[in-house]
Amino acid sequence: MTAPFKAAAVQAAPAFLDLDAGIDKAIKLIEEAAAQDVKIIAFPETWLPGYPWYIWLDATALYMPLVPKYAANSIVAGSPQDKRLAQAARDNNMHVVMGLSWNVNGTLYMGQWHYGPDGEVISRRRKLKPTHVERTVYGEGDGSDMVVYDTDLGRVGALCCWEHIQPLNKYAMFAQNEQIHIAAWPSFSVYEGGAYALGPEVNTAASQVYAVEGQCFVLAACATVSDEMVEALCDTPVKQQLLKKGGGYARIFGPDGSPLGEVIPPDQEGLVIAEIDLNMIAIGKAAADPCGHYSRPDVFRLMFNNKPSPPVMAFDNEDTREFAGTDGRTASQTTQDGAETAT
Structure with a gap:
């Protein structure tokens, strides 16, 4: 038996194209x-520096002129902004899962x-x-990004x-006994009325069904689009x-699909906070x-390659392969850091 704790899902607009202001927020x-x-907080998709x-x-x-600014405000591992987020997690004794645009050598x-x-x-x-x-x-x-981690709160x-x-x-994640799932969403306000699959009904349902299928708690963070973003991006009536x-x-x-916490109006910012009791799983x-x-398994099985797949493979003097991931981890470290995964 484990003690319940509070979790939060963020609903807020990013500080668009301003990484340092985004870190402040x-x-x-x-x-x-x-x-x-709150013991764990989830942020939306690419919330730094904004979707x-x-x-x-x-x-x-036509949007190529924005590319340099977006790249310059995408975060780099080990940067001062990375360290500020780490310090905030430490100062507040909290798990922080941040959605961001990650710049790896361009x-x-x-x-x-x-x-x-x-x-x-x-x-x-x-x-x-x-x-x-998005492509x-x-x-x-690659497969090394599909890992569930043991933490003091549970498997995240x-x-x-x-x-x-x-x-x-989903099946690859469920197979690792996921208990707390962070679902990062960018906002459901593009092509409103013209693309139902991009709207709130379908995508909120996807988070809810994930909880039921995986018997896990889902923290579905979702950004908002601000007036400032509309003004900056929407320079024509179309x-x-x-x-x-x-x-x-x-x-x-919850793990039975039940909604938890108070709902925030879609044009407002705030935190959806709920109590998590892993015993309910x-x-x-x-x-x-x-x-x-x-x-x-006699009828259906998933083949899951959870090894890093970098563009360069280095061979040492003993002709043994070492795969380097974008975060600097090797294949062996990835396996050690992650969970045992079923095939």
Whole structure:
């Protein structure tokens, strides 16, 4: 039996294209959560320095002038901004899972960085497959990014946005006995009324179904689009119709799919806070565990390559391979840091 604790999902607009201002705002939200005795806080997708909504509003060539600024405000591991986030986690004795644009030697990745309450980095993961036009901005992750980690609160994993509609992604995470899942979403206000699949009903349902399928708690953080972002990005009447203010639908779901915490209006900022009791997972597992007693491995199995796949493989003098990941970990370290994964 474990003691219940409080968790928070952020619903707030980013400080768009201003990394340092975004760090300032993040720290304020972390401190606000700490004042309410929150032990883990989840931030939206690419909240630092903001989701690049311009990729949905115009031709690729026309938004190229924004590329240098977006890259310059994408965070680098080991940077002063990284250290400030680590310090905030340590100062507030809190797990912080931040959604961000991660700059690795010029290539950007849709990242989620998990800082422990001691300020140490638990994980740095990349979105396995950026969605649609996101691939004009970001690179891809690999199997080493699909890991659930043991922490003092429980087993924690994370995915971004439409990674939640990829059945094999989900099964790989469920198989690692995930208990607390961080779902990072960018906002549900683009193509409003014209693309139902991008709206709040479908994507909130994806977070809720994830909780039921995985018998885990889901902290679904969701950003909002601010007036300032609309003014900066929507310089024509057509663009003003394509991207609307608001779109925040942060939620927390229990392992039976039940909504937890108070809902915030979609055009407002705040924290959705709920109590997490991991003992309740046992009830869900008893009914249906798709990776356990409710599975049929004689009929269906998942092949899961959880090794890093870097573009360069170095061979040492003994002709043994060492795979270096983008965060500096080797394949052996990735296996040690992560969980045993089923194939």
